[in-house]
Amino acid sequence: MIFRYIVLLLLSIFLVACTKAPAYKIKHVVDGDTLVLTEFPDVRYDLAYIDAPEREQPYGREARAYLKQLFADQQVDIVFNVNQELELFVDGQSINYLMVKQGYAWAQLNIADSIDSLSYTEAQKQAANNGTGLWSLEHGLMIAPWQWREQSTERAPSMNSHDRLKRQRELERKKALEQQYARMERQREQRARYEQSKKLNQQVSEKELTK
Template sequence: MLPPHRPASCCAFVLVLLWLLAMASPAMAREIQGRVVGISDGDTVTVLTEQRRQVRVRLAEIDAPERRQPFGDRARQMLSGLAFERRVRVVVTGTDRNGRAIGRMFVGTVDANAEMVRRGGAWVFRRYSNDPALLRLEAKAREARRGLWALPPGQRVPPWEWRENRRRR
C-alpha cells in the first residue's frame, strides 16, 4: 500500500533542496575543460573552452615569481612547457578579485599546480593553501636547489613580498 500523497511536504522538500543548491557556491563544483591558449605568468593561464569562451585561470595554492621578478620569465616558460596548447581540466575552487577562476589544473593526470612547485617554479602560497603535499614538494625542490631555489638567497623573494615592496614605492 502506498502512503497518501502529501504535496505540501513534497513542495517544502523541493524548496529546501533548491535553497541549498542556491546557497552552494557554483564555483565550488565547477570544472573548466579546454585548451590552454595563453600563459600570463607562472601561475596564470587562459583556457579556451569547448564553447569557444576564454577563461583566465589563476592556479590555486601556489604563487610564482612575477614576470619582472628574478626567475619570473623562467617560471612562465616552465608553465608554458607543461600546459601551452594542451588540453586541460581545471577544478575551480573560487574566483579572485580580478574575476579570474581559481583552481587546480590538470594536464592529463598531472596536477600542474603541484608540478610547478615540484620543479621549483613556484612557492606554496601559504596564505591560501592547506595542502601538506605541496609543502613537502616545495621542501624537496628547495633541498635539491631546483628552479628558483638555485637562485642566490637574496633573489629568492616570495612573490607576495615582492608585490608588497613594489606597492610601497
C-alpha cells in the same frame, strides 16, 4: 523492485566513475600562475594553491616558460575551486603541484587551510633542500612573490622631505651662526672703541700731566 534499485545504484556509480574534469584549451599564459582560457578570453585565472614569481621577477620568465611547456598546446583538465582558481591536470598529473615540486612556484601561504597542504609544502621543502629551480637563485634574488608585490609599492626614503629638513636645519644653523658672529663683531667693535677711548683718555691725562 530490489533489482531495479540495484540497477539504478550501479548506473549512478558508473556515471560518477565516468565523471571527469572538463577539458579546456589555454589561450595565453600571463605568468607562472596566471592564464587565460580560450573559452573565457576576457578572464584571467589564477592557479590554485601556488604563487609563482611575477613575470618581471627573477625566475618569472622561467616559470612562465615551464608552465607553457607543460601543456604544450594540448587540452587540459581543469577543476575550479570555490575562489574560481584553477587546478590544471594533464594526463592525471596536477600541474599546480608540479610547478611547486620543480621549483617554479611557491606554495601559497594560506595553503594550510586546503586539503592538499601537506603534499604542497612537502614538495616545496624538497625543492628548496635540493636547490631546484628558483631555489638555486642567489640569496638576494630569492624573493617570495607576495613580498615582491609589496616592495613594488614601497616608498623610497623621501629625499624631498629629507632635503627640506636638511635645508631648514642648515638655515637655522646659518642664522644662529650669523647672530653669533654679529654678536662677536659687536663685542669686538665695543672693545676696540673701549681700547681707543682708553688710549685717548690716557693721552689726554698724559697731556694734562705734562701741562
